Structure formats: structure tokens, C-alpha cells
Amino acid sequence: MSPEDTAIYVLKQVPLVDGHNDLAGEIRSKFKSQVDKVDLRRDMSKYTQTDIPRLRKGRLGGQFWSAYVPCNMQFTDAVRVSMEQCDIVKRLVLKYPETFEFVTSAAGIQRAFSRGHVASMIGLEGGHSIDSSLATLRQFYDIGVRYMTLTHTCNTPWADASPVDLNSTLVDHNGLTDFGKVVVKEMNRMGMLVDLSHVSKKTMSDALDIAESPVIFSHSSAWSICHHHRNVHDDILRRVRDNNGIVMVNFNPEFVNCFPNKIEKVTATLEQVANHVDHIRNISGVDHVGVGSDFDGIPNTPFGLQSVADFPNLFAELAKRGWSIGDLKKLASGNLIRVFHEVEEVRDSMKNMKVFPHEEIIPEEFVSDIPCRPDL
Incomplete structure (x- = not known):
């Protein structure tokens, strides 16, 4: 088979699961959350x-x-708007x-695929x-959320985000606080995937130290290829292998193709995305890499991967x-x-061992200056 035929064959055999898409956020921002004003059956x-x-077309x-809300809503409307995103x-x-x-x-993914959904x-x-x-x-778990990214681009009162790796003056906690570690433990207890995209390297390390379940990076790439704070260092990639987790490669050109000098618009190619996939396979192993496009969360896309229609192009490139076929199926899902x-x-x-919900409350010193939490 040609590489292109191999790609289609693989994606007919197994579901392609993408770790991250911000369509709901686009509907919120461009259509005021009114789903009836959107017709996804036509060209959008x-x-x-x-x-x-x-x-x-993209199989x-x-x-x-993604249920995403901006960091400027932290301590104000984040919970409400997150619920609205889940509703979308x-x-x-x-x-x-x-x-x-x-x-x-996990079983539901295969059932839906078998029905053509x-x-x-x-x-x-x-x-x-x-x-x-x-x-x-x-x-959030009860309404169906199955992973949480521990931070976005802002620190929370219990975890540091990746920008602290770019500027140490932004560090609040040096990773996870004790309460942040309880958040990870509670996610393990519930069966919610712990997503380490967007977090600082120390937060990644702290989470891996205590995680009882495999972790995911829902949309991150390889730091060794592109020295961006959103990407994953090789020592962490090895720990992901030991944890039996997965890094799902992001298509954002800024994370794929680092330039030595600032330019107005960073560009990238399909081949460069494939380089990240190859690197993560080489460091973590083929059992620990996936696809996390970040479509509709990125302003521009790589040449050859412009939209959800183009996923087969990546699989064809890797086949080349x-x-x-077996390894491509692992990558797909x-x-x-x-x-x-x-x-x-x-x-x-944990349920069989009767491990009950954690009841810790975040210490007052971490939220004492937050006006919406006066009752602690």
C-alpha cells in the first residue's frame, strides 16, 4: 500500500482520538454560545x-x-463559564x-466508533x-468531564503554570502545593485523567511523583525540538514512559517550530509535527505518544495540517x-x-478498597485575598 492508503486503512480500522479541540470555545466567542446559530453540517x-x-474527511x-475559560475569569466566573462550555x-x-x-x-470510545459516531x-x-x-x-466529573488540565497559562492557588519556566519571578508555589497534590489524588480516586499540558516542569514532576494512575499531556510537543515552555523535556518524557502515560502532540506552530528571532507569524509544516511525534516515540516509546491537535485553539496551523480534514496526512507522513500499521494504530487511539x-x-x-472522597479545604493563606471566598 502507498503511505496514503496505509493512513486511510489504519483510520478505518481504529478510531483516531484527538486529545484537544477548542470548538466549544469558538462557538462561545463567535456565536455567543448559541448552538442553533451554528450549522456544522456545512463548510465552517x-x-x-x-x-x-x-x-x-479526516477520519x-x-x-x-475542551471546556476552556480564560485566566482572567479565575476567582470570578470560571466555574459558571466552564459549566456553560460543557453544556455547549x-x-x-x-x-x-x-x-x-x-x-x-474507554469502552465507550470503541462502541461509538463501531456505530460510525x-x-x-x-x-x-x-x-x-x-x-x-x-x-x-x-x-464536573459527575456531568461527564474526563480530564482536567491542572493549569492553563495562569498559576492557580495550588499549582504553577508553564510561564514560570520562562520567568522565575512568576513562581508562586514551586510546583504543586499540598492541596494541589490532593487534587491529583482525588482525580485518581474518581477516575479523571490528570492532564499535565500547560503546567510548569516542577508541577509535572510533582504530579508524576504522586500519581497512582497514568497521566496525559493532552496537547504538548517535544522541548528538545522546540524550546517552548509549553513543551515536554526529555527527562519528563522518560518519566511518562515509566508512569505508562501518554503525550499527545500539539500542532500549534509556536510549539512546533521555534525561530531564533521573533517574527510576526510563526509557521510550521506537517513534517515538523511528525518530527515531534518521532522524537517522543524515540524517548518515551511508541506506547506513549498520541495526537492532540489543539484545532480551534490555535490562530494558525501547520502547512499540511490546516484543519480536522488533514489528520490522514500526518499518518501518511509517518508511514513514509x-x-x-500496528504502531500507527497505537498513535491513533x-x-x-x-x-x-x-x-x-x-x-x-480504590472503590473496592473503600477509599472515600478527600475532604481537604485549601488553606486560607492561599486564598485569603480573594474576595469571592470570604467564608473560609
């Missing part, structure tokens, strides 16, 4: 990088849809039942969305480089589904 390229004709089989995802599934199927388990899951992008409350975290299963197994084991 004027507004978004995602629509149904293009995702069908998408599963998607973690569910309304999209309701509006297009012939295409999308809401799932909350795109398995649709929710990832909460940023720990500021829980307002330092374990109860709020649990309620000698990737086997085998690795992510394995991680998801293992997270569920840890959850079930």
Missing part, C-alpha cells in the same frame, strides 16, 4: 477549523472537546446525533475552573518514515484507550 472554514464534512473517531458540547451531541456520541469511558468527551482546560474546590471537581482503561482500573480498585 470561515469561522472554525472544525465542521462535520471535514472531520469525516476522526473520538474527540476530547452536550448540545452539539444532541443536535448532531448521527455524528456525535457522548461517552465517558465520533466519540465525544469533555476535557476541562485549567484548574482555575474548579475554584480550588474538591466538591466542584467532583461535580517506516511506522508500522490504542495508547490513549489503554491509559484511559488503566485510570478506570485504579478508580475501581
